[in-house]
Amino acid sequence: MQIEASGGGAALAGVHASREGWPVDFYGKAVVLACGGFEANPEMRARYLGVGWELAKVRGSRFNQGDGLKMALDIGAAPYGNWSGCHATGWDLNAPEFGDVSVGDQFQKHSYIFGLLINARGKRFVDEGADFHSFTYAKYGGEVLKQPGQFAWQVFDAKVTQLLRSEYRIRMMTKVSANTLEELATKLDGVDAKAFLDTVHTYIAAVSQDVSFDHTVNDGKGTVGIDPPKSNWAQALDTPPFDAYRTTCGITFTFGGLRIEPSNGQVLDVTPAPIPGLFCAGEMVGGLFYFNYPSGTGLVSGALFGRLAGTGTGAAAAQTSASA
Secondary structure (H helix, E strand, O other), X not given: OEEEEEOOOOEEEEEEEEEOOEEEEEEOOOEEEOOOOOOOOHHHXXXXXXXXXXXXXXXXXXXXXXXXXXXXXXXXXXXXXXXXXXXXXXXXOXXXXXXXXXXXXXXXXXXXXXXXXXXXXOOOOOOOOOOXXXXXXXXXXXXXXXXXXXXXXXXXXXXXXXXXXXXXXXXXXXXXXXXXXXXXXXXXXXXXXXXXXXXXXXXXXXXXXXXXXXXXXXXXXXXXXXXXXXXOOOOOOOOOOEEEEEEEEEEXXXXXXXXXXXXXXXXXXXXXXXXXXXXXXXXXXOOOOOOOOOOOHHHHHHHHHHHHHHHHHHHHXXXXXXXX
């Protein structure tokens, strides 16, 4: 798509697009860009997010290719925010390349806080219990992507089976089970079995025994003397059967976007001055999230900045009509 500017670039006249394979021009008194980030574009992911990000699965639409961002930047809009950052979660290794509406978000695996995350070397690599998943899940997908082979196994024992979220009970998932840790080690495809057993036994020995487990709060039941620690919900893996789920990284949306006027959603250029007739909302708004993301705030920002952009666009259109 290509945004056309009128009057030597002074104001937006509309959008040049395609419909059913044919070029079409949409003209209007103002334009709202709300077509997402570049999470479905592997070339842009590698360019802005870094090495390996072209290999991530896409949790949602295949159509968020960064077109709106490129159109706006081409006419002088100011890039803004954490362009090397994104929302990315643990996602089933064998999920399709893009989101499947028949499954929805159930390829996600967010109960890692009650188990261990194990990489190909048989090692832990994050503090699984740093906080509730709502405060870590959107950055831990990126940590999984950094691991050898871009995968990790989530390992649990029977004590926490009933605490696992609903996505651990769907039919389409990559899961293995065993009655002993030694048997489980042989089933963790791609993992150094001996190193895994060493890691688990070291972890079990480090679990604090003087704090009670309570899944409803940050219980402080952690580990002592190992790195990385597990700060909460640390329990020995000692109750069969043992279950493990193989995950990779699923990208949700990108953080980099456009600089806007916060009062009405109008896009600013690099000076920064408002670009007449151009507004944006949703994932295209830059500067909202940096390095991490608390659960649900994308929905709030979409509603808030969508309303601002809609109100601002209406006012701009009315002003254009009054001056015509």
